[in-house]
Amino acid sequence: MTRKLPIIAVATAPGKAGVGVVRISGSDLKPITKALFHKVLLPRQANLLTLRDGSGESIDQLIAIYFSAPASFTGEDVLELQCHGGPQLLELVMKRCLELGKEQGLVIAEPGEFTLRAYLNDKIDLAQAEAIADLIDAQSEAAVRGAARSLQGAFSSDINSLIEEITQLRILVESTLDFPEEEIEFLENAHARDRLAAVMQKLQSLREGAKQGKILRDGIQLVLAGAPNVGKSSLLNRLAGEEVAIVTPIAGTTRDRVKESISIEGVPMHIIDTAGLRETTDLVEAKGIERSWDAIRSADLVIFLRDAASSNSLEGSTSVELRNQILDALPPKCPVLEVCNKSDLLDVTQASQEGKTLFISAKTGAGLPSLKREILGAVGWGGAQEGAIIARRRHIDCLNRAAEHLEKSEQFAKDGNISLELFAEELRLAQDHLGQITGKLLPDDLLGKIFSQFCIGK
Ligand SMILES: Nc1nc2c(ncn2[C@@H]2O[C@H](COP(=O)(O)OP(=O)(O)OP(=O)(O)O)[C@@H](O)[C@H]2O)c(=O)[nH]1
Ligand SMILES: [Mg+2]
Numbered sequence: 001m002t003r004k005l006p007i008i009a010v011a012t013a014p015g016k017a018g019v020g021v022v023r024i025s026g027s028d029l030k031p032i033t034k035a036l037f038h039k040v041l042l043p044r045q046a047n048l049l050t051l052r053d054g055s056g057e058s059i060d061q062l063i064a065i066y067f068s069a070p071a072s073f074t075g076e077d078v079l080e081l082q083c084h085g086g087p088q089l090l091e092l093v094m095k096r097c098l099e100l101g102k103e104q105g106l107v108i109a110e111p112g113e114f115t116l117r118a119y120l121n122d123k124i125d126l127a128q129a130e131a132i133a134d135l136i137d138a139q140s141e142a143a144v145r146g147a148a149r150s151l152q153g154a155f156s157s158d159i160n161s162l163i164e165e166i167t168q169l170r171i172l173v174e175s176t177l178d179f180p181e182e183e184i185e186f187l188e189n190a191h192a193r194d195r196l197a198a199v200m201q202k203l204q205s206l207r208e209g210a211k212q213g214k215i216l217r218d219g220i221q222l223v224l225a226g227a228p229n230v231g232k233s234s235l236l237n238r239l240a241g242e243e244v245a246i247v248t249p250i251a252g253t254t255r256d257r258v259k260e261s262i263s264i265e266g267v268p269m270h271i272i273d274t275a276g277l278r279e280t281t282d283l284v285e286a287k288g289i290e291r292s293w294d295a296i297r298s299a300d301l302v303i304f305l306r307d308a309a310s311s312n313s314l315e316g317s318t319s320v321e322l323r324n325q326i327l328d329a330l331p332p333k334c335p336v337l338e339v340c341n342k343s344d345l346l347d348v349t350q351a352s353q354e355g356k357t358l359f360i361s362a363k364t365g366a367g368l369p370s371l372k373r374e375i376l377g378a379v380g381w382g383g384a385q386e387g388a389i390i391a392r393r394r395h396i397d398c399l400n401r402a403a404e405h406l407e408k409s410e411q412f413a414k415d416g417n418i419s420l421e422l423f424a425e426e427l428r429l430a431q432d433h434l435g436q437i438t439g440k441l442l443p444d445d446l447l448g449k450i451f452s453q454f455c456i457g458k
Contacts, residue, residue: 006032007109007117008097009457010090017085022093023457025114026104029077033066035100041066041079051081051096059092060084074114075121112454116447119439126439126450127156127395133454134217134390142266143216146390150213155389156438158206165199166431173424186420193413200406207399212382213391219261219268220379223295225326226305227318228252228276231341234362235305236260236273245273252276255288257295264372266384272299277322296329301379302336308359309345335378343367394450398433405430 006026012019024032033041037049043066051059063082072078083093098106110116112133119129131150138144149155169192176186186192224232228251236245236258245258258273272295275288296302304326306319326336343359343366358374360367409426412419435441 005105005107006101007113008094008101008106009109009114010094011457012085014087016087020083020085020090022081022083022090022097023114024079024097024106025074025076025117027069027076029066029079032101032104032106033079036097037064043068051093053096059096060089070121073123074117075123076117109456111456112451112458115454115458116451125156126442127159127437128153130392130450131390133458136458139219139261139268140216140263140266142384142388143268143390146213146216146388149387150389154387155391159434159437162199162202162206163431163434166427169195169199170424170427173420173427176420196406196410196413200410203399203403203406207396207403209389210391210396210399211380213389214393214396215267215379215381216388217390217392219270220300221272221298222269222375223272223274223299223302224305225274225277225292225296225302227322228278230276230305230307231362232276232305233258233273235341236271238362238365238368239271252280252282252285255284257291264376267376267381269375293329296326297331299331299334301375302326302330302334304336304338306338306340307342308340309342337374337378339371395437398437402430402433405433
């Protein structure tokens with residue numbers, strides 16, 4: 001994973017474009033640059049140059065910019081070639097660079113290797129490196145802003161200041177360890193418990209922020225489930241604003257899962273319309289229904305849709321049985337919204353009698369704004385606050401583990417159960433887990449895993 005050889009890759013997206021960028025990074029790129037253009041380039045200047053093949057024929061006229069180590073993205077020498085953005089042309093440029101860089105050991109970069117080098121050379125920490133990938137993958141404007149904040153170090157600096165506070169507390173505790181008889185007195189004089197409580201509170205607010213950040217990054221898998229013909233596909237089409245799924249009055253229209261991604265208040269929603277759930281002897285429909293259950297089993301949120309106008313739909317035995325089956329299949333903590341569709345077929349008094357059940361009409365759009373609010377509420381979205389950051393499952397796991405250790409350390413500071421040694425040890429463990437977020441104390445295999453998920457050229 002940690003090669004020293006110079007690396008090269010196309011940094012722009014595959015396909016045709018006005019400009020395509022080829023990027024080279026290595027500890028000394030002067031020889032390669034000289035071989036390519038027969039001159040040494042001054043750093044940070046745009047040079048209009050011609051790249052030629054072995055027979056002296058022009059491949060492309062391009063802009064080359066040289067960044068000298070350590071003032072570059074990777075912290076090494078970087079050469080950026082802004083070529084014309086044709087896939088075949090970029091292939092030729094790559095081929096020529098690899099030919100002329102062979103002597104220096106120039107090789108094609110692994111996915112994420114430029115960012116990995118930036119991380120290894122301390123240009124960015126791990127949370128910032130992840131934010132680069134998240135910025136590129138961002139699925140909504142709010143996600144872009146969150147990733148940009150994380151990249152600028154907002155998340156890392158919160159983590160670092162928490163680590164610093166725990167360090168201060170540890171220094172205090174560890175310096176007292178040799179005088180056990182003074183333990184109680186020490187805890188009181190040093191306000192150790194209050195300081196720990198303050199750290200725990202800060203961590204709690206970071207955990208809440210990270211939970212929101214993960215929603216921004218990954219979005220929500222929202223599954224539309226229910227009996228046939230209740231209007232699941234119509235609801236998908238209404239939410240998507242286009243005819244994504246086929247709608248007919250025939251029960252059992254949808255056979256396969258239909259997916260569409262939309263954004264509600266900046267939160268990416270991956271909506272999955274499923275085959276209506278019922279007993280069937282039709283082989284194709286049965287396979288479709290099995291897929292519906294698979295979707296329910298991996299959902300973040302399920303909308304259990306019913307037909308408000310059908311006589312046995314609301315509290316009828318089929319509906320109750322189906323609801324129980326869905327509740328049994330859900331992943332732990334996955335919320336369910338029960339929604340009645342086709343409210344346009346009810347008269348007004350009927351609908352208002354149903355109390356808290358949400359009534360909508362996929363046909364007219366009635367009730368859709370409330371449904372969207374309920375969806376965001378059910379997944380715990382608190383709105384895109386100022387200063388929101390982007391976060392991953394990995395960060396949340398580290399924060400949760402840190403919180404567990406702080407809770408344990410709190411136990412060891414309780415009257416009747418005081419052990420400064422264990423108190424300090426739990427603080428250390430909490431600190432280690434926080435350190436993993438920014439990459440301090442990270443197990444090696446994890447580093448490889450994180451960067452291998454990046455695209456080539458990043
Ligand atoms: N009046 C009225 N009809 C609706 C509404 N939503 C859907 N329908 C009608 O109900 C029928 C079934 O709609 P679909 O969206 O195909 O229902 P589904 O739940 O996807 O059905 P399956 O795919 O068979 O499971 C169609 O004729 C729709 O036009 C609504 O809000 N009001
Ligand atoms: Mg359908």
